[in-house]
Amino acid sequence: MKQKVEQLIADRRGYDGADIIFTMNSAAQKRAATGASVINATVGALLDDDGKLVALSTIMETYRQLTPMEIAPYAPIAGDPAYLLALTQRHWPSLSSYGMGVATPGGTGALALSLRNLLQPGDRLLTASPYWGPYATLALENRVGLYTAPYPAPNGAIDVDAWSELAEEILRAQGRLVLWLNDPCHNPTGRSLSAANRHALMQMLRDLSSVGPITLLLDFAYLDYARDQHAVREALDDYATFGAEGSVLVGATLSISKAFTLYGARGGALVFPWCTDHALFNALSTSCRGTYSNCARAPMSVMNRVAASSALQSQLAQEHAHWSAVLTRRATALDASLRAEGLAGQSWDGGFFIMIDADDPFAVSDRLMEEGVFVVPTEHGLRVGVCGLRELDAPRFAAAIRKCGGPIPGVA
Numbered sequence: 001m002k003q004k005v006e007q008l009i010a011d012r013r014g015y016d017g018a019d020i021i022f023t024m025n026s027a028a029q030k031r032a033a034t035g036a037s038v039i040n041a042t043v044g045a046l047l048d049d050d051g052k053l054v055a056l057s058t059i060m061e062t063y064r065q066l067t068p069m070e071i072a073p074y075a076p077i078a079g080d081p082a083y084l085l086a087l088t089q090r091h092w093p094s095l096s097s098y099g100m101g102v103a104t105p106g107g108t109g110a111l112a113l114s115l116r117n118l119l120q121p122g123d124r125l126l127t128a129s130p131y132w133g134p135y136a137t138l139a140l141e142n143r144v145g146l147y148t149a150p151y152p153a154p155n156g157a158i159d160v161d162a163w164s165e166l167a168e169e170i171l172r173a174q175g176r177l178v179l180w181l182n183d184p185c186h187n188p189t190g191r192s193l194s195a196a197n198r199h200a201l202m203q204m205l206r207d208l209s210s211v212g213p214i215t216l217l218l219d220f221a222y223l224d225y226a227r228d229q230h231a232v233r234e235a236l237d238d239y240a241t242f243g244a245e246g247s248v249l250v251g252a253t254l255s256i257s258k259a260f261t262l263y264g265a266r267g268g269a270l271v272f273p274w275c276t277d278h279a280l281f282n283a284l285s286t287s288c289r290g291t292y293s294n295c296a297r298a299p300m301s302v303m304n305r306v307a308a309s310s311a312l313q314s315q316l317a318q319e320h321a322h323w324s325a326v327l328t329r330r331a332t333a334l335d336a337s338l339r340a341e342g343l344a345g346q347s348w349d350g351g352f353f354i355m356i357d358a359d360d361p362f363a364v365s366d367r368l369m370e371e372g373v374f375v376v377p378t379e380h381g382l383r384v385g386v387c388g389l390r391e392l393d394a395p396r397f398a399a400a401i402r403k404c405g406g407p408i409p410g411v412a
């Protein structure tokens with residue numbers, strides 16, 4: 001018999017508990033099980049052209065070789081320092097220290113810890129819109145409000161005035177500012193900030209840093225899957241220069257979920273490579289202890305083995321290059337197919353997604369389902385996982401988008 005759980009506190013009632021991404025994915029899988037021909041672009045994991053999850057063989061082989069002592073013991077509460085350094089150096093190879101940092105369960109854990117330690121309950125967090133949906137859940141769970149400024153349009157200039165106005169208002173109201181920036185390889189647009197936009201944003205933060213303490217937290221999830229690795233390198237180098245300058249506290253949420261296709265291993269880190277204040281480390285490691293104690297040892301051991309072997313690193317780089325090329329072909333085919341249907345195309349710089357505009361994304365998504373096409377509707381448009389969309393399916397996908405109400409240039 002269903003009973004109301006009186007024990008559940010009032011504040012925690014009223015959630016529907018559903019995650020739109022997982023709901024849409026299971027709807028697609030259910031339909032496919034009936035034998036229907038389905039395009040499932042809901043998933044946030046890399047699939048091959050047979051729809052099977054990609055598990056990078058360099059990583060899987062390394063994982064298989066782990067000894068009991070690389071798996072079984074507790075890891076240090078704040079994470080194995082060798083792992084933290086290796087993970088940081090994957091992003092900034094010339095750094096000799098990760099500064100202040102801790103291991104976290106995935107990038108998600110790092111995002112959560114940043115809120116616990118850098119904002120007060122009731123404060124406001126700033127990010128770009130559109131954003132990865134769980135940002136809102138993370139804000140809610142950590143009792144902060146999520147406020148957004150617009151992500152620039154393709155080839156457009158960032159609206160610095162909008163960013164600056166909101167950032168300054170928040171900074172003056174609460175005496176501090178935290179900005180989560182998912183760049184390069186933004187989820188869900190699949191784009192990266194241009195150098196000009198990146199510099200404009202950093203200058204805006206630099207200008208405001210005299211008003212109060214600012215944290216720029218770079219949320220890196222998809223950097224290994226980009227059209228142009230040189231552009232990614234350039235962005236990271238820019239952020240490193242900005243971090244070293246010290247006007248703003250620059251940190252990063254790091255993750256091996258996509259980088260190593262170890263989604264289920266929950267490996268990540270929150271690092272502030274240019275910070276030397278141990279108070280930050282003490283606070284973060286206390287959060288670790290008071291939240292999950294320590295993270296899994298085995299993924300740290302995999303990272304350490306990869307870091308110690310240039311052969312493994314070059315094998316892994318080859319696998320990343322292969323899948324980046326696959327994603328590039330998929331995104332290019334999708335762009336061309338949308339244009340062939342008379343729709344606006346979609347550029348892609350990196351990551352697992354692109355975003356398609358729609359007047360009423362939820363209604364369009366319902367109609368797409370009737371065509372056997374599954375995407376994730378959001379208030380900003382349709383999130384399309386190029387990580388799971390075969391190049392071959394791009395024409396059918398684009399035709400369904402046109403039929404079901406995607407935007408036609410020139411028509412309001």
Ligand SMILES: Cc1ncc(COP(=O)(O)O)c(C=O)c1O
Pocket residue numbers: 044105106107108109132182187219220221254255256257263267268
């Ligand atoms: C933008 C963004 N940030 C962070 C994450 C964190 O992923 P994980 O917690 O698996 O490391 C994801 C995963 O999808 C993401 O898309």
